[in-house]
Amino acid sequence: MPNTFERLHRFFLLPFFARMSNLSLPCLILAFCLSLAACQPKQSQNSPITIAIGSWYGYYPLYYASDLGIDEKYGLSIKVLEPQNISSFRRIYVNEQVDFVGTSMIEFTNAKAFTKQDIQPVLVSDFSNGGDVVIARQNIQTPEQLKGKIIAVPSNGIGEYFMSLVFDDKEPSQHFKQFIIPETACQQAFDQNTIDACVTYPPISTHLLKNPELHKVLDTSAYPGQIYDLLWSKPHVNAQQRSAIKKVWYETVAAIEADPVAYHSYIAQLADVSVSSAEEAMLGIKLVNEQDMKDMFADVDALNKRIVAACYIAQGENCEKFANAFAPLDM
Template identity: 30%
Template sequence: MARYLLLAALLLLAACSEPKPPLRIAINPWPGHEFLYLAEQQQLFEAEGVGVKILQFDSLNDARRAYERGQADGFGGTLVEVLVAREQSQRHPQVVHVTDYSNGGDMLIARPGIDNVRQLVGLRVAVEPGTLNTVILARALEQQGLDLAQVTLTSVPQGQMLEALQQGRVDAVVTYPPFTLEILKQPQFQKIFSTREIPGEILDIVAVDASVLATRKADVQAMLRALEAAHHYTRQHPEQAYAIMAAREGISPEDFRAAVENDLKLLSAADQIAYFGAEQRLLHSLQHIQRVLLHSQELTQPTDLDALVAP
């Protein structure tokens, strides 16, 4: 009997000692998400005792689809991807962290001859469907007393926005860094709207699947501590940090730093209480984004928004 008890104990010990698979987080090029990549490169996840693998994709849609297919446990994105993933898949994303808000990073850029948003009526505007692009455009039009029905939406991947403008296939594009940097280096194109005009509205987030949060809450918390450590590392070693993150996006450290410091507002662990606490800023943002996506028919029905916010 003792032999069987010993064997059972050894088997249990072996099972407990098996390493857990790393948390897989999908990201696309956006300065606010690069701090997750920096944490991986500087082994800050390991320092917090958690394995995390950053999966790199070219667009928000690609990162979201990887999550929907079960290839990722979570993703860095916007509230649009959270809502779309919930409707289009069997997965249940929950926002665990608000990384930043866009403060000029997302923008409308137009061809020559278009000087303001009102001139877009009846024209072709490029957006990446299923992303925040549509929301940005809707808010820009709304401020001028217009709506989405008064422009022609044209589906264009972010990496092809410049080409679409140059070839005259569209009259304006909705885009963000690092893509904006290349487009605005062409003197013929001009910015006609940015999220600097709607500060605090456009949030970037980290979301993980509800099943992951239920079974690996401590690992998710450790991942977020490492993310905070990446911000601290950047404050202590800005040149090294910006060089690492800029290299992944294929831009200069100077351009990357300018995007971080001028076009978005990074949010710390201490800032999270405003979004998850009594003010419920996160829930209010979800309500607003859902209304826009239902109006644009990118969502077909409302969902339980409270369930998308991590407890």
């Protein structure tokens, strides 16, 4: 039985050469090469993009965008890196070739110091909408009653920034006795009567609230849009790539809003948790869509002031350099 080349030779090349016998040999060879080239598969023109993220559901639309092929629609091929601890995360965004990074407001200010580079915010990915909570004993019923109490709050983090909003002070520890332990140690600290309250988040808060002696005093839904996460770019990223990643993000969030059940199932599988756990976690997170971003940029000064305030929590000085972190035309 003739192979593929024999068929090609018999049914195409011989008639072709017969019809074109008046052409020179170089022309015939050129025509043949061009005919073969036309049959080759086209190479992907998508630009490979590497994004490092912290382990936080607020960044998981980036995985979803790649899975749905939305990144390719805008000429990108997204690869997500998710280190499992803060030291590895920092090492990656400082030393390795990544293009975009997803962090909290506070970690963005740290990254500026660690990288010593002109890193630029691209978009707000999400904001805490009840995900961060203050769990306290029953004798504390209002935020005002937290004053002077012993509260478990990790230092230089989002919990401390949350308390700066509660007390309207960039140095919130002046208003309470700060007990520095990880959130996971709050249960034991309550049991030992070491603390009066704890700043934490699900699933830790869910577990703590099973104790009838404890309750939720307040959560971040009282401060909408004030505790947010962002996606920022390294200096080598060009304007076209920045624009493309915004389009990818907005279209992905729109897809999630259209079918949240599918997304909850997706992240549950990705994070190896139950769908109910994923749904519970997402209740406290507001993914920022295109209209949300426009609303935030309507008062870009306020957006920047929050980064300045976060910097004071993280570093305590030289924070006015973030006063123009988001430029008015970034949107």
